[in-house]
Amino acid sequence: MSQAETRYRAPARLFHWGMAVLILATIPVGVVMVQEGLPRPLQNSLFIFHKNVGVLLLLLVLARLAYRLWRPPAPLPPSVTGMQRTAAHLSHLALYTLLIVMPVAGYVRVKAGGFPIETLDALGVPSLVPRSDALAELAKTVHYLGSYAIAALIALHVCAAAYHGIAKRDGIFSRMWPPFGGTVD
Numbered sequence: 638m639s640q641a642e643t644r645y646r647a648p649a650r651l652f653h654w655g656m657a658v659l660i661l662a663t664i665p666v667g668v669v670m671v672q673e674g675l676p677r678p679l680q681n682s683l684f685i686f687h688k689n690v691g692v693l694l695l696l697l698v699l700a701r702l703a704y705r706l707w708r709p710p711a712p713l714p715p716s717v718t719g720m721q722r723t724a725a726h727l728s729h730l731a732l733y734t735l736l737i738v739m740p741v742a743g744y745v746r747v748k749a750g751g752f753p754i755e756t757l758d759a760l761g762v763p764s765l766v767p768r769s770d771a772l773a774e775l776a777k778t779v780h781y782l783g784s785y786a787i788a789a790l791i792a793l794h795v796c797a798a799a800y801h802g803i804a805k806r807d808g809i810f811s812r813m814w815p816p817f818g819g820t821v822d
């Protein structure tokens with residue numbers, strides 16, 4: 638099978654890299670904004686960025702999954718076998734799961750806690766969850782634990798991509814590269 642036939646389609650690559658940039662900004666912003674002693678205006682700006690980009694990420698992952706159902710990716714080349722194939726599928730499944738769980742937990746934590754999500758509020762979107770401190774605390778714990786899980790998975794994922802792209806040079810990296818253009822669309 639030629640490289641062009643096994644490459645992700647252009648919209649799938651654009652989703653992947655667009656979301657990767659946003660997530661790689663959202664995570665450090667999340668970590669910094671909860672630190673004590675930050676100047677108030679800076680902390681507010683970081684929270685506004687984190688919450689609103691987080692909601693955008695939820696919309697993007699839903700659109701991405703819908704696109705994936707409509708246009709499934711080409712199968713992995715036969716050079717990827719057994720355990721590696723299973724590990725790739727399971728890790729991608731876990732990433733997609735966390736890409737939904739994290740923003741949903743963030744949303745519930747904020748709305749059940751009675752706080753604003755500026756863009757949704759400006760658009761007049763009503764809260765989808767009741768005001769409840771217990772629910773907000775539960776969602777906060779899920780969001781906190783999930784942040785370690787997603788950071789660890791992304792680190793593993795980037796190591797796997799680098800292994801394929803730099804050490805093995807087996808064409809797996811170019812399935813997802815370049816972010817736009819290339820042939821298959």
Ligand code: HEM
Nearest residue numbers: 664667668671688691692739740743744747777780781784
């Ligand atoms: C993929 C999306 C998201 C990722 C990867 C993410 C990641 C993180 C990380 C790493 C932290 C710092 C660790 C912590 O203290 O919990 C954090 C905190 C936080 N995030 Fe997110 N987040 C996402 C989406 C959202 C969304 C959509 C909201 C709300 C609309 C949100 C609201 C918060 C809040 C309020 C905190 C401060 C901790 C707390 O009081 O609960 N996050 N997030």
Ligand code: HEM
Nearest residue numbers: 657660661705710729732733791795798799809810812813
């Ligand atoms: C930062 C957050 C990232 C997330 C959440 C993420 C998530 C994902 C997901 C879910 C897939 C599976 C796509 C599908 O089959 O539908 C994927 C594939 C891929 N990602 Fe990422 N990714 C991220 C960053 C990166 C980075 C930084 C690299 C490279 C250094 C990379 C390289 C790849 C490659 C090469 C594939 C294709 C693997 C294959 O051929 O099956 N990703 N990514």
